[in-house]
Amino acid sequence: MKITKLTSVVLVTAALTATVLSGVAFADDKGHDHAKADSMKGMAMADADMTNAEVRKVDKDAKKITLKHEAIKSLDMPGMTMVFQVKDAKLLDKAQAGDKIKFKVISEGGAYVVTDIQPAK
Numbered sequence: 001m002k003i004t005k006l007t008s009v010v011l012v013t014a015a016l017t018a019t020v021l022s023g024v025a026f027a028d029d030k031g032h033d034h035a036k037a038d039s040m041k042g043m044a045m046a047d048a049d050m051t052n053a054e055v056r057k058v059d060k061d062a063k064k065i066t067l068k069h070e071a072i073k074s075l076d077m078p079g080m081t082m083v084f085q086v087k088d089a090k091l092l093d094k095a096q097a098g099d100k101i102k103f104k105v106i107s108e109g110g111a112y113v114v115t116d117i118q119p120a121k
């Protein structure tokens with residue numbers, strides 16, 4: 001009688017402990033996954049409008065830059081080498097032939113205009 005009662009208490013305690021532990025472990029895992037997914041999503045979004053490219057030629061007088069660029073998702077354009085207009089000639093101060101950069105481009109009045117240039121890390 002006494003032994004049975006003790007055994008059942010031990011079993012219940014063990015079952016509860018297991019439930020609590022697995023619950024904590026599960027919640028912890030989920031929390032990490034969620035945070036990771038969120039931060040990856042945030043990074044992807046921050047990068048979504050910037051495109052990697054290598055500078056081929058800079059023409060400050062004409063406000064033009066030749067870039068060998070990767071696919072530009074926002075314009076649905078595959079990777080290629082082409083000439084872009086730049087919004088502001090000052091952007092070209094940051095770029096020299098051979099530089100690896102990230103750039104932002106918009107379609108404006110039928111022309112592709114680079115609006116931002118950042119050095120690629």
Ligand SMILES: [Cu+2]
Nearest residue numbers: 077078080082
């Ligand atoms: Cu292109």
